[in-house]
Amino acid sequence: MEILILVVTLVFELTIAAYSIATKQRRSKFKSWMRITMFIGFMILILGKVVVWDFTWGLFQGLLFILAFKEIVALLGKQTHTSRYKTSSTIWKFLILELIVVVTLGPVLLFPQYRLPQVTGPYAVATATYTYVDKNRIEEFTDQDDNRFVNVEFWYPEQADGTYPLLMFSHGAFGIKASNSSTFTELASHGYVVVSIDHPYHSFYTFSEDGKIVTVNPEYMQEVNNANKAGIYSLSEYFELTQKWMTLRTDDMNFVMDTILEQAGQGEGSVYELIDTQKIGVFGHSMGGAASVALSRERDDINAVVNIDAPFFSELAYDKVTNELSAKSEAYTIPLLNIYSDDVWIQLDNSPSYIANKISNENFNSAYTVHFNGAKHLSLTDLPLFSPILAYLLQGGKADIDKYYAIETQNEIILQFFDYALKNQGLFVPKTTY
Template sequence: MGTIFLLIALVFEISFAVYSIITKQNHKKLKNGIRIGLFVAFVILTLTSVIVWSLRWVLLAILLFLLAVKGTVSLIRKNTTPKKYKTSKVVLKTIFMVVATVIAFVPAIVFPQHPSPKVTGKYGVGTATYTYVDKNRVEEFTDKGDNRFVNVEFWYPKNADGKYPLLVFSHGASGIKVSNASTYTELASRGYVVVSIDHPYHSFYTKSDDGTVATINSDYNREITNLNTEGVYTNEELNELIQKWMKLRTDDMNFVIDTILEKAKSDKNPVYQRINTDKIGVFGHSMGGAASVWLGRERDDIDAVVNIDAPFFSELVYKKENDSFIANSKAYTTPIFNIYSDDVWGQLDSTPIYVANQLNNKQFKDAFTTHFKGAKHLSFTDLPLFSPILANMLQGGKADIDPYYCIETENDLILKFFDDELKRIGHFNPKETY
């Protein structure tokens, strides 16, 4: 919608400039009237929800408002001697308006208005955000000596009775806790309490209850970038980085789970009182998926794991004598469902860090595995819906799969897996390829 409106605006500005040049007149009254009309039309479209108001429209609204005010003032002024027509002035004003219009439309184009993925459950969904402070850990990314804080957001069944399984989500390498909001919403609508974690300094941006802001750490960001560049790290160096990344991630997830379990015992907050602490699942995308798999091996109270497009870091054993990785020889007993894009599927048999993910790994003989053909790494998040331009830039091109089909199918499969493992509803039997 933003692109269409931008094209209309640019056609108007350029056409009016051509008309003025041909007729050698400014047509000031006509232009002012049209601009007032455009602002009125924008307001009407917003009030009738053709344009769904959000921050993406703020710059455009300000521009249209200022032009409408200027036009109104000009029209109600007493008649004065008309300004002499100058082609150069018309051209300069047109160039200025074209640049201003493009800038005003940038948010609406980068973050286009889009329908939400379908929600199929009977429950309304409530949300709540909290900041948990871990008094047993000092923040390693700063030198202030502050304790580590972790921001979380809950999606839960609203106006519902009973208790529901807890699902804990961890975002990707530089993601944010709302990266898969459509997934959390669908799960909550079907009777789950979902908590998503912002891992400070691993997340792109997070803000705590007291206003503290943490953005992605530059050193960590460089490490992640180098991970995807062949030849930068030896396997030994990569192993050290993996251990460091996973310790922070799993420490955060353990802390959040333990905090929630403690609060569920005595905190009267209805969010915590809706949680069935005997049923816990973990899931995550990319690095968050790797951390979820790690937790599924470490904790006895994890009943199910969904790994979205991630390597099994917990299952890698580094062999210094030949600088290589091999797969852990101990069976993985927690039920697990793996979802892969083309980006990862093509690396399972060729990239060292995916050696444990290989389909012939006997330690995962009972694992469910699905491949989404045509999907790229970020297809399993809401980003391709929220900002197709950013998604394509970050993942190196457009995915061949329809983004709504991908995310809605993913959400449905995750729901059915957790239903089977945590609620004993249905029989989970996914296809090998979607």
């Protein structure tokens, strides 16, 4: 719809310019009625809900209004002086206006309207956001002696009739806590309390309850980008970076988990009273998936883990003598589901980062492994839905899989896994490839 509106608007303006050149008129009733028609037509699309209006349409709607209002004034007024017609002036005005049209439609093209993924559970879903301040940690990303804070958002059954398993999510390297909102909504609709964490300075941006905005730390972003390039870091430097990232992530997750469990069963009418503290799962995408696996090694109250497209950083060991990475030898006994895109799948057998992820690793022989054929790294988040252009740019191309099939199927698989592992409901027999 966004592209169609862009094309129609450009064609209308091209028609106006061509008419002006053909008739050698700077002003005409044809031009006036064309622009008034454009504005009326757009308003009809909004009122008919063909266009779902939000703030991204504001600039374009404002442009159409200004153009239409100007032409209404021209129709009602009397022209007292007409300057000499210049074809070059018409062409330049046309080109400038076309550029303005593209710019005003930019937000809509970047974030087009889309349908929400399917929600299949019986519960309506409510959300709540909180900011937790860790008085035992000083923020390492600032020069001030501020305590580390973590922003979280809950998705939970609105009409609750008991307690529900708690699921904690950690986003990817530069992600945000809402990166997999469709997954959280689907899980909550089936009777789960889901909490997603914004890791300040690791997340692209995060908002605190007091209005404070924190964006991603440039040095951290550079570290991650360089780590994905050959020859920037030595193997020992790479290993130290991954462990540093895991420490910050798991410290945040431990703090949030402990805070929630301290509040569980308290605060009548709050989300905390809905939590079953005996049934806990963790999951995450990319670096968040790696952190989820790491956290499950640290705590004995985690009952299930989902790793979405991440290396097992916490399972790596570095040998200074041989300058090699190897997989640790401790058996992993917690129910684990691995979900991989093509981007990661092709690295499982040839990248040192994924040496612990190998299907042949006997320490994880009870883990479930699923591969989405044709998916790219961000296909396993909601980003391709609300910004296909950003997803294309960030992951280096278009995925060869339907974006709704990828996220809705993943949501279904994760739900089935947690139902099996935490609620003892049904069997879990996923396909190897989707």
